Amino acid sequence: MTQSLNRLKESASQTAGPYVHIGLTPNFAEIPGVYPEDLGISMVNDKTKGERITIKVRVIDGAETTLKDALVEIWQADADGLYNSPSEMRGAADPNFKGWGRKATDMSTGECIFETIKPGRVPFRDGRPQAPHITFWVVARGINIGLQTRMYFGDEEKANAEDPVLQRIEHKIRVPTLIAPREGNTYTFDIRLQGDKETIFFDI
Amino acid sequence: MSNNSPETGSFFARDREWQPPAFTPWYKTSVLRSPQKALISLDNTISEITGPVFGHNMLGALDDDLIHNFAKPGESAIGERTIVYGRVLDERGRGVPGALLEFWQANAGGRYRHKKEGYMAPLDPNFGGCGRTITDENGAYAFRTIKPGPYPWPNGPNDWRPSHIHFSIFGHGFAQRLITQMYFEGDPLIWKCPIVRTIPDKSAIEQLVATLDMEATIPMDARAYKFDIVLRGRRSTMFENRREGN
Ligand SMILES: [Fe+3]
Numbered sequence: 439m440t441q442s443l444n445r446l447k448e449s450a451s452q453t454a455g456p457y458v459h460i461g462l463t464p465n466f467a468e469i470p471g472v473y474p475e476d477l478g479i480s481m482v483n484d485k486t487k488g489e490r491i492t493i494k495v496r497v498i499d500g501a502e503t504t505l506k507d508a509l510v511e512i513w514q515a516d517a518d519g520l521y522n523s524p525s526e527m528r529g530a531a532d533p534n535f536k537g538w539g540r541k542a543t544d545m546s547t548g549e550c551i552f553e554t555i556k557p558g559r560v561p562f563r564d565g566r567p568q569a570p571h572i573t574f575w576v577v578a579r580g581i582n583i584g585l586q587t588r589m590y591f592g593d594e595e596k597a598n599a600e601d602p603v604l605q606r607i608e609h610k611i612r613v614p615t616l617i618a619p620r621e622g623n624t625y626t627f628d629i630r631l632q633g634d635k636e637t638i639f640f641d642i
Numbered sequence: 643m644s645n646n647s648p649e650t651g652s653f654f655a656r657d658r659e660w661q662p663p664a665f666t667p668w669y670k671t672s673v674l675r676s677p678q679k680a681l682i683s684l685d686n687t688i689s690e691i692t693g694p695v696f697g698h699n700m701l702g703a704l705d706d707d708l709i710h711n712f713a714k715p716g717e718s719a720i721g722e723r724t725i726v727y728g729r730v731l732d733e734r735g736r737g738v739p740g741a742l743l744e745f746w747q748a749n750a751g752g753r754y755r756h757k758k759e760g761y762m763a764p765l766d767p768n769f770g771g772c773g774r775t776i777t778d779e780n781g782a783y784a785f786r787t788i789k790p791g792p793y794p795w796p797n798g799p800n801d802w803r804p805s806h807i808h809f810s811i812f813g814h815g816f817a818q819r820l821i822t823q824m825y826f827e828g829d830p831l832i833w834k835c836p837i838v839r840t841i842p843d844k845s846a847i848e849q850l851v852a853t854l855d856m857e858a859t860i861p862m863d864a865r866a867y868k869f870d871i872v873l874r875g876r877r878s879t880m881f882e883n884r885r886e887g888n
Contacts, residue, residue: 446733446872450846451661452823453669453837454808457754461746461772461808469755469770472711473702477744500674507758513693513816523692524648525814538694545757560688573689575819580671582662582840584819588689603684612679631675641656641681642690642817 451583458509458577463542478511478540481554485534488517488555492624493589495550497543497576500632504548508578511540512552512589514571519558556591562602569597569604576629585639589627592619612638651877652686653817654733662840669836670797690817691876696742698776705774708747708787712770719769721750721788723864726824726852729781730811733875737781741873742812744774745785752793752803761793786864792831804831804838813873824869825851 459467463476482490493512497505514537515521522531522538531537541550559567569590576585590598598604604613615637618625629637664676684690704711709719726745730738748754748771751763755771769788777783790805806823813819825832832838832851841847849872858866 444735445875446731446735447660447846447849448656448733448874449820449822449849449872450841450843451820452808452840452850453672454810454821455837456758457746457756458808458821460754460756460770461744462810464770464772467756469712469772472770472772473705473774477696500678503674505675511819513689515689521688521692522694524695525650525692526688527648527650536694562687563685568687568689571689573816575816577821578675580669580673580675582664582666582669582672582676584821585677586817603687607682632678636677636679638679639677639681640684641658642653642684642686 453579453582454509454577454584456507456579458507458579459542462509462540466542476540478538481536481539481552483534486555487532487535488557490623491554491556493552493554493572493618494624494626495541495543495552495629496548496627497578497629498631502633505543505578506545506548508543508548508550508576509540510543510550511538511575512554513538513573513575514554515557515560517555517558519560521560559597564602566600566602567597569594569601571601574629585629585631586642587629587637587639588616589625590617591625592617607638612636649814649876649878650691652691653815653874653876656874660843660846662842666836666840669840672840686815686817691815693812693814693816693818695740696776696812701774701776706785708769708771708773708785711773713768717768719749719788720766721769721790723786724789725784725786725858725860725864725866726807726869727782727784727858727866728852728869728871730777730783730813730871730873731781732813732873737777737779738813738873739777739779739781740814741777741781741783742774743777743783743871744772744810745787745807746772747787747790747807748793750788750791752791763791763793789826792829797836801836802831802834804829804835809871811871811873815876818873820871820873822850822871824867826867827851827854
């Protein structure tokens with residue numbers, strides 16, 4: 439026997455289930471009056487710095503069907519590349535931008551829409567700049583543990599080409615699954631759970 | 643718990659053999675919703691080690707009281723009055739202060755207040771089914787509710803969920819984000835449930851079973867169950883090494 443490290447084990451994940459909206463977006467789930475508004479419903483106000491963008495998200499299963507019961511959260515830096523978090527040591531982020539958003543996918547269309555700003559670049563571990571990106575977390579009935587991925591921006595070709603995370607991906611053919619095309623001010627990000635175009639998910 | 647300065651280290655690797663795999667065909671919905679390619683390992687960057695903060699000032703007076711937060715004035719939800727309490731810890735055994743916990747559940751008859759819910763058990767007009775709280779400086783939390791009933795669900799021809807409360811937890815980094823479920827000590831349905839059995843390890847399941855605590859029970863009022871939640875631990879500094887070639 440040797441000394442114990444006294445580590446605990448992370449609690450096991452369980453699916454968010456079909457009624458995740460009751461807990462995380464009760465006003466959306468037509469349970470009014472418990473909270474004034476759903477958390478994470480709006481990300482920007484008139485004072486938020488940066489370029490206003492819209493992100494349209496769909497989560498698509500292995501039968502090409504759009505999930506109508508998914509819940510998506512995003513986390514991103516502000517326009518200057520700073521996170522609104524106590525663990526951000528490089529400076530103070532825009533006080534008018536929390537950087538976090540949460541949406542349920544629409545029960546009829548399966549789409550969810552984030553109104554946000556385009557994030558600035560943040561450094562990789564070795565200091566090189568990463569391309570602008572948004573961190574995604576997706577849960578739903580049938581997903582046993584939340585899926586973590588990233589969205590990159592279709593109009594940032596040069597930054598994407600030198601991004602240290604994208605560069606490390608062995609199967610380059612899969613990189614476009616993380617890049618959302620731009621049309622006007624709208625980016626469309628389809629998250630495919632399975633198939634030839636399965637989105638890259640990260641073990642972070 | 644005196645050191646409250648923010649931590650910037652990367653998180654311990656998630657134990658993917660302890661956590662449920664994505665593809666668990668006995669839980670049928672997972673079949674078309676499970677990624678089939680390997681996850682790509684990503685050393686945490688600042689995008690993963692940071693996360694949003696939620697202040698206690700966002701909480702309403704009844705957010706942690708599911709017996710009353712949807713009830714008409716003077717009324718209360720029907721069911722076994724229950725206190726759930728515990729701590730949010732990380733894998734190093736340290737309390738996680740300021741963690742946001744959100745929970746949701748069926749009513750005492752096993753019925754959810756949701757459009758897509760079709761179980762014949764009746765709605766309780768005084769029960770909404772959601773609540774939230776934020777841990778204190780030691781990582782402790784508590785809330786009051788009624789014990790949810792078990793319910794049947796369409797998977798196999800006769801599958802029942804054990805009584806359970808869904809939990810969503812925000813720790814200090816977005817990589818710690820977790821959703822899980824709490825079960826109640828002594829429920830025979832736990833070991834028959836296909837969703838519980840997505841977890842490969844028996845002790846990982848037992849870690850999700852809350853213990854009846856008679857000492858924390860309030861006599862003539864509510865029984866108490868203790869439920870601790872563990873989030874990923876983290877290293878002490880972020881830039882402990884650099885890989886070759888970078
Ligand atoms: Fe449930």
